[in-house]
Amino acid sequence: MSAAFPARSALGGAPPHPETGRREFLSRILLRLTGGLSTLAALAPLPGYLRSARRDSDVGGTTDAGPLASLPTGTARVVPHRGRPALVVRLPDGPVAFRAVCTHLGCIVHWDGKRGEMRCPCHGARYDLSGRPISGPARGPLAPIPVAVEKGAIRLG
Ligand code: FES
Numbered sequence: 014m015s016a017a018f019p020a021r022s023a024l025g026g027a028p029p030h031p032e033t034g035r036r037e038f039l040s041r042i043l044l045r046l047t048g049g050l051s052t053l054a055a056l057a058p059l060p061g062y063l064r065s066a067r068r069d070s071d072v073g074g075t076t077d078a079g080p081l082a083s084l085p086t087g088t089a090r091v092v093p094h095r096g097r098p099a100l101v102v103r104l105p106d107g108p109v110a111f112r113a114v115c116t117h118l119g120c121i122v123h124w125d126g127k128r129g130e131m132r133c134p135c136h137g138a139r140y141d142l143s144g145r146p147i148s149g150p151a152r153g154p155l156a157p158i159p160v161a162v163e164k165g166a167i168r169l170g
Pocket of ligand 1: 115116117118119120133134135136137138149150151
């Protein structure tokens with residue numbers, strides 16, 4: 014016990030009463046526990062906030078991808094959708110959309126209107142109009158995104 018609490022006499026003062034040393038020790042422990050609990054209490058809402066933020070972005074409704082009239086057939090635009098870029102392409106039958114994230118290493122895929130396909134600028138992956146890879150290092154298809162046209166506006170689901 015005395016090894017954990019050096020005697021004050023070693024510092025030039027009177028040795029502490031054994032009860033005083035124990036009280037100081039307990040006070041310090043309680044102070045640290047209280048501080049730790051306060052920190053935990055302050056951070057307690059954080060996981061819930063992060064979960065709700067994720068839920069909102071994953072489930073939270075649709076994305077307005079702009080007016081259909083401003084996207085001529087054979088053109089495309091990239092819009093943010095649930096925290097990631099989405100590529101919206103206007104085909105003769107209507108708009109289609111995909112996550113614009115290359116399945117090789119995650120670069121942003123672009124629309125190549127001359128060839129009528131989607132291309133990745135990083136390593137040259139090419140995707141057809143259904144999102145399937147047709148050449149290059151990508152092995153998986155681009156993830157499709159549901160599209161609807163409501164009151165002349167393109168909406169991504
Ligand atoms: Fe797209 Fe490599 S990241 S081809």
